[in-house]
Amino acid sequence: MPDEASAALRVALAYHRAWTTGDVDLALTYVADDIVCDAPAGRIEGRDAYRAFLGPFARTLLGATLIAAFGDEDRALMMYDTSSTLVPSAPGAECLTVVQRKITYNRFIFDRVPFVAARQAMS
């Protein structure tokens, strides 16, 4: 059942497309109220906290390129590169759990070093 098999990936790609094109509000419609996200700086709980995590970065984004995306019934795994006003190339990876078309869990990986360096250079 290919349609069922890619259910999580369809949600993941819609979420990804939304936030990487600046529409964080649309991206958050794919995020569960009680999302849990394990990000480099620690655990983020709830959609409001997730907005506070994603929104500021999304506003600095110049572009994003999907490197790879796979999924099955309830999980999707994506890797992409981003270009932002802070860092010209900063790849990220997200492993999303999707329940009833909402992202309930995200394991989010990126390297914080270039962002720390960029903020230090600005201060």
Place this chain on the structure above:
Amino acid sequence: MPDEASAALRVALAYHRAWTTGDVDLALTYVADDIVCDAPAGRIEGRDAYRAFLGPFARTLLGATLIAAFGDEDRALMMYDTSSTLVPSAPGAECLTVVQRKITYNRFIFDRVPFVAARQAMS
């Protein structure tokens, strides 16, 4: 053809299992002589340089847990968590291109911040 479809993933998982259980030599048998790896600190070219990148971390590894792994004919995408003597939890993601059962390209993501902090604490 599920066998063909998962060819890259089979190589990726064998490579992953080898280096995360301390057998870097075995892992490197899955790596092309002229591998190119884009890692957080920059580009690594060639198997010897890749050994110098992976080996020291593999020697500090206490364990690794695969979070997700997907693949198609020629690419595999994996996310996992690692525990090492330096950092208790450090997830990584690798997107591998596989040609004729050898990994020719790897986009490798992890957060360097906890490793920088651990090394600073030791010095």
